[in-house]
Amino acid sequence: MSENEQNQQAEAQAPQFAVQRVYLKDASLESPNAPEVFTKPWQPEVNLDMNSRTQQLGEGAYEVVLTLTVTVKNDNETAFLAEIQQAGIFTIAGLEEGELHHTLGAFCPNILFPYAREAIDNMASKASFPPLMLAPVNFDALYAQQLAQQQAQAEGNAH
Numbered sequence: 001m002s003e004n005e006q007n008q009q010a011e012a013q014a015p016q017f018a019v020q021r022v023y024l025k026d027a028s029l030e031s032p033n034a035p036e037v038f039t040k041p042w043q044p045e046v047n048l049d050m051n052s053r054t055q056q057l058g059e060g061a062y063e064v065v066l067t068l069t070v071t072v073k074n075d076n077e078t079a080f081l082a083e084i085q086q087a088g089i090f091t092i093a094g095l096e097e098g099e100l101h102h103t104l105g106a107f108c109p110n111i112l113f114p115y116a117r118e119a120i121d122n123m124a125s126k127a128s129f130p131p132l133m134l135a136p137v138n139f140d141a142l143y144a145q146q147l148a149q150q151q152a153q154a155e156g157n158a159h
Contacts, residue, residue: 015094017103022115025065026085029123037079038128044079046132047071054104060093064108068116070132082123086116106143113137
């Protein structure tokens with residue numbers, strides 16, 4: 001095997017990652033108690049629910065969709081409810097199965113989160129609410145927690 005062929009083979013096996021596209025897949029905002037909500041002092045209680053899902057699009061191409069659902073209550077009434085599905089298409093190759101799952105479950109959502117956070121803030125301000133400035137999320141810790149729960153369930157089912 002020539003040196004050039006060896007280099008090509010090594011490159012083919014080397015991990016590869018690229019962001020092909022980041023896009024807003026779905027967005028909604030409801031403000032069921034407007035305009036009354038604007039007449040009360042603003043002391044929001046923010047609840048964030050989050051999940052992600054992955055779909056393989058082809059050889060080495062994946063769509064990852066990060067869904068954020070934000071419920072903001074003021075004086076025990078819903079001020080607004082916003083939901084964003086922020087998606088991305090990623091090209092990933094040369095990873096072992098565990099590394100691939102980690103990349104899709106933690107690394108890709110971490111890339112998408114700032115876009116989703118900005119979309120939530122934009123919708124809130126267009127609805128005349130102050131920006132939320134959602135805190136950063138540690139997707140690696142969430143992924144590790146999810147793996148631990150799956151392992152505990154598997155061990156529980158084995159007994």
